[in-house]
Amino acid sequence: MSEGIKRRDFLKVLGVSGAGAGLVGCSTDQVEKLIPYVTPPEEITPGVATWYSTVCGECPAACGVWVRTREGRAVKVEGNPHHPVSGGALCARGHASLQGLYNPDRLEGPVRRGEDGEFQPIAWDEAEALLSQHVQDAGSDFVFVTRKEGPALAGLIESVVESVGGSRVEYEALSEAPLREATRMAFGQDAVPTFRFEEADLIFSFGADFLETWLSPVEHARGFARSTGIDEAHEKARFVFLSPRLSLTGQNADEWVPLTAGSEGVVALAIAHALVQRGADGGPYSDLIEAYDAQAAANEAGIPAETIEELADAFQAASAPLAVGPGVAGQGANATATNLAVLILNAVAGSVGSTLHVTRSDLAAPATPYRELADVISRMAEGQVPAMVLHNVNPAYSLPPESGFRQALGQVGFSVAITPHLDETAALCDLVLPDAHTLESWGDSNPRPELWALRQPVMQPVPHFDSRSAGDVLVRLAGRLGEDLGAETFHDYLRNRWSDLHAELGSPGGSFDAFWREALRVGVVEVDAAPAQATAMQTPDRALTFDAPELEGDGMALVVYPSSRFGDGRGANKPWLQELPDPVTKLAWHSWVEIHPETAEELGVRRGDMVRVASPHGELEVPVYTYPGIRADTVAIAMGEGHENYGRYANGNGVNPMVLLPATVEEPSGTLAHLSVRVNLEPTGRRYSMASIEGSDQQYDRPIAPAVQLEELREGNIEEAGGYPTRQELQAIGGFVPITTEAEPQDFPLEGARYGDYEDSGSTPRWAMAIDLDKCTGCSACVTACQSENNVAFVGKDQLAMGRALQWIRLERYYEQIDSSQPGPVDIRFLPMLCQHCGNAPCEPVCPVYAAYHTPDGLNAQVYNRCVGTRYCANNCPYKVRVFNWYRFSEVPEPLNWQYNPDVTVRTEGIMEKCSFCVQRIRKSENQATLEGRTIGSNEVVPACQQSCPAEAIVFGNIRDPESRVYQVSNNDRTYRVLDVLINTQPAINYLRKVTFHPVESIHV
């Protein structure tokens, strides 16, 4: 069927060690090669997946993951259920790490800048010799810049740098330094607190995007969903978001306090003040708190004073309140102070020790903030840095140009970049060493004191690229520098460190080899958690100003926030992430500036108009996205896009907001202040064709994503509260009578259809799904998970702008209540829309060739190879979940195609496709069950979306079995089926209504 990548091409690569690699993608007319192993790796069976546990390297949260490999190739990344951070879930960026591994823009080998200024290939040994030579010569002036790495690699770097007496700078564009500094000041601990969202019953977020980028999103999302999701006892935590802009996290809030940018600190203190007035203990900060009364804070924040009082009442009333923030976007010149203020609020409310824990931190040395890099830059500029290594960092992109990094790098005698692929920084270096991808290299992580995890290579290095892991390079470098590490490879070095750790931990699990193997198998080692310490606050060791910072320039405050898809921009060259519609704006492949509709009106611009955004430090042109979730006096731009030299999928997409920012150092934490300028917008008169999947953000009273107020739910009258009256029709005799529908999703097929294969289909499973909209956070991880599992192609900006996105899951987002003018309830409904596998599927009878039909086990099947492409089914699908292959989107450059899942057909042009309920997983489980001589279990099959969902909102199984989880979850007052009351499609997907605290105006359809 597919002329492009054939599933069985994977067999060809069986012996990657051997000749196989070159043969991938050879076209079908040739006789296909079968490449067996020379010696078989015992754990690999062709056609059967092998799983390896490792650590995700996409962000510092370091989730534990399992990687599924087939015939020696990684094809899917999934959360490691044993790992407390990921808890079995994974975010979109984690899934997309595969496209980093197989990225066609990875360096094919080490390159050195020649006389002509162009990069020339160079042999590895030569390159390493060159490196050690320069490091040697540089001696104490040698600088090693790295990002936050695992303990082992960090330690190795440390010792290498020390061996020549040089200096090491650890740089993270998204720095939690202010939080860390505030914690140090408040509790005398150089640590990042852990936040237990799961245990909170009231959550205040002062702009912390803890569901997207802040610290450990997946872990937070799980806890958040568990606490704010309604439970059997009809209890749910409440979430208030205090920030000038609603991030995705904010969109999940029950209430929004749209305060002015930077005023989070004073508001937090004012709430604390109000609490103290209500009898709480201000502790050492009592005097400080005294200074901040509600009215003053309210004035500064541009909100009514009552709001602060109400918030204080709520916070006091709550049994386990929790306040977090601010996020990176809120890091102004007073970032540390604001963090401190929020910690004070927690302390005053007594949350410390319950929902917020400050523990002794064994983390590798903290990411030193921008200040130290700034010093290095000045030294570089003065030519005092003869040699430096930049490992997996991209300051040339992620720092404001004003920092002068680019120019300074030019003054460095010999600059070396160790990175898997060329980026803006590497492009300026003299020598570039291709680093192995994290999925190809060894390493470890220690995200929490009590948590250790190993990173192991899940496959042979991708043969297209002659890469070496930084660890190995550094071990050899140390050797050349005369440092004796007692290790030939980084693997040995890691083992040594871990054997020390093993001894340190008192030799758990007997011999070290056993311990090591177990660590590799399970993927995580949990040691006795260090007791939570220092819940008592100390007096601050220095004075701080909590007031909102004075923003430079005039016009509207500019919020620069980390993208939930690209973080600081390192994910930008992964098509899946580019193609993933931003959870908030539903735009893909480009940048935008978010401005309030009223502001847009004043400016005389519409959504999609190009505007020139000018700050005192720079300007850029970007299309307007009118967003009701942002204050009228604020605009926001996401980081991550606007790359110039980062690969074919990133270059030229959108803009990099850093050009608008000054290189201001925040004191005392020394991080880069993101919130520091005001900007002016000026229409250019040009239009921009935005790549959006959003048709309308309104439900028009249709039975799509209803909600119910908590009180109503408790009283059990769900129909009145946003429910739908039973449909009635007028009949000749008897007047209005209810329309009869088969009520239960397990009723399939109709009696009349029980023939042939369908005779006993009353007893076969009917696969069904339940999605709890009260849990779904709209994070869109399921979208990418599905894309990765089901070989869903990406289409690119132009095609997506035409409305040809191929993703099988569309995360719909509807606005019910959203008002940026004053504090109040916010109600935004998320609806993961995928094929509903209707019992009465409108798409099936219209297909002329039976390409769409219903299987006896209740799947709405799409037979790709039978499809002729009339698109009638898509027209007739009321949910619009069928997508069409307009071109041969599946033909992607080598080796991206190595990621394709061998269990799923790769679709070629002219074919309709859609969610299959991961039928390949169902069949696999059936085959397994048959081999074991049993029937398939009701909860046995876990589709990719459910597996990935950090909020645990999705449940899949056989709904005919009353014991199945899907049946039990669906058996709920809140259960409804989208559009069912309107068109009686009898979907197999049961949604559970969102629950709100405020009244929901009834929807009558």
Place this chain on the structure above:
Amino acid sequence: MKKPWYIAMVAALAALGSLAFLQGQTVDEDVDTSDAAQVNIGPEGQPIAFPHNRHAGDLQLDCQFCHFSAERSSSAGIPPVATCMGCHTFVAGTERQEEVAKLRGFWERGEAIPWNRIYKVSDHVSFPHMRHVSAGLECQECHGPVEEIGVIQEVQQPLTMGWCLNCHIEQGATRDCTACHY
């Protein structure tokens, strides 16, 4: 009067009908036969002239001795060179020892043997070997009398959908499309 012309007319119609039917009986071009029946490599096609009749026939080796994963995986598995060397380290072969020499060459060079694939269904078909093995199907049902053939160079069966279906219907196995197509 002049009857022949309309007799001819009827005959022509009949001819057309039967033509359509015969066309139906033959394999359609959309069944990706380029991967299936049509594969026919030359006499020197396989890198090593491996005599199935010698191993599976004379020596009575069990198919799954070499195709090790047939009973537990959807793919039957191609024996690693090590498996061959298990015997051929000692057995130099009776006739055509040069072929065994080739094998040893591969082994010494640590190279994989680039066998040419003969049996292959289209890419939109998933064929779980284990289901068929566990159902007690003989390998020969699909692969023909391998134990009598020397160097396998062409498939013995059409490997087309109709051919699969006939067996599925006879055996009372499922006819559901998504059993094979997904």
Place this chain on the structure above:
Amino acid sequence: MATVTEKTRAEQTHPDVRSHGEVNADIMRMLSPPGTWWWVLFGLSIAGIGLLAFSWGNQLVRGIGLSGLNTPVGWGAYITTFVFWVGIAHSGTLISAILFLFRARWRQSIYRAAEAMTVFAVMTAGLFPLIHLGRAWHAYWLFPYPNERMLWPNFRSPLVWDVFAVTTYFTVSSLFFLMGLIPDIAAARDSAEKGTLRQKFYSLASVGWRGTDRQWHHFGKAYLYMAALATPLVLSVHSVVSWDFAMGIVPGWHATIFAPYFVAGAIFSGVAMVITILVPIRKVFGLQKYLTTRHFDAMAKLCLVTGIIVFYAYLNEFFMAWYSGEDPERRVFWNRLWGHYWWATWIMLICNGLIPVLLWFKRVRHSIAALFTISIFINIGMWFERFVIIVTSLSHEFMPFAWGVYRPTITEMGIVIGTFGWFFFWLLLFIRLLPPVAISELKEVLPPPMRPKQKTEASR
């Protein structure tokens, strides 16, 4: 037998036609070697076919993505034009079959051209189901033929009904057309000079027709039965086409009124197209004798009636949408009038609802120029009607979040325009090679030659 009485000229459909022989002479003159204008038009239509071939070929190679279609709007210009041509195809059989059964005396001189138009229009329409397929090379899977894979088409699908309806319609209307041609081809054979290629061709095509009593007898009966078969067929075909939409649950499609609504629309557009084509033919060949104002008057009246039905259907749709109380239904129609595609809707309403009102006036109906202009407006309006029904409905369905906009592309326009070249290519060939006016049937409505009075006592 009673003597055949003389008619006064006023009562006759063709007052200016004096004798039977004159008819043959005039019609045969049309088959004489073509003039430059014909070659110009012929060249244009060849160019059109070239455009069609290029655009379609390009689309086959590069992918259906060259069209502007997207996820909410899976059907667009292609299906629109398909329905347009199928509609055009309806007037022919209507005029030849239904009016034949109704014994409408004015059909004789126009039905041949109308029928030819029908056949060619179906040939054109038949291209689009192929063109719009994602995998056109698998189109034959829609036909029920015994195959190795033991697969059959899904007879529940309106598209399979379509395959049956359209192929049947093409076959039957072609048979009807060719059968009616035989006596006239014989006439052409008799008038062509011996030994020429034309004469050979005609004598072959006339299958030895002699015009004997027996031949006329069975022929007339057969023609009647064919008409009786074609009448329900012509009504069924566009009903089936309408069910392609009405069977869907798409708001704006799912309506019981669709079958009659579409049939009326089809006849409306078909008759308009007949006028559009006959006016120039009449002018060029000087057929004023045969195509009198009374013919055009009758066609105009037919237009008027069907136009009124169509316009009623429009209003009815809007009313039902409002009356249903369903938001999806209501919003679709609101969106038609005021939404993204408002211009298409208003073109449709003006061309099909407003302009035909002029046909109430006899002066308009008797002005060939006015009729010609109006008929062209109607053709445009009817194309947009289908566009509105298909595109506006699909772009505004149940899930607001999935609403989308469709813009036709160059490729689509090229193919749509190209098919006009294809259509006129056949039409031009036809009027040059075969008698475009039915000679024998025309004579049926002419007064037969009678003996001068003084001789009549011979019959007692």
Place this chain on the structure above:
Amino acid sequence: MSADRGVSASGAREGVLASFEYLDAAVDAIKRLRGEGFEEITAFSGYPEHHIEEALGYRASPVRLFTLIGGLTGAATGLAFTVFTSMDWPLVTGGKPILSIPAYVIPMFELTILFGAFATVFGVFYNIRLPSLKGDVVYDPKYSSEGYGVYVTAPANRITSARSILEEHGPASLQDDPQGDSHG
């Protein structure tokens, strides 16, 4: 009418072909001939002239039977085919029954028309013995444009009386046909 109709006398046969300018003349001539017992008459005209058919006393044409049988065959085929294919590989679509008869009515209907039409065409050709490129039929090309022809055959001994009857009605031309077996 055709030679196989009516009593054909023994012995050699001759024929006469008369061309008439006027319809009523031709019609009267035919009536007279039939009155005199001449049954083997072929009339030529350029268009279907019901006066002539009346004069020759035609009854209903058997073509309608072809149409009827064809139509019924079509309907039966349509039903059998749709039902058979649905049962041959039962697949449920849209929760509808395997046998969705209402949907099958449409293919049935179309096949009814199709088969009916084919049968009709076959029927007419069969009944008028066409196509035939037999050249020896007595025929005058001008009939297809104007005028009428009356061709009568009779045993040699009676042919003169036939010729005289024709002459009485003032034919435009008159020509003898020695074969006398040239009925179309």
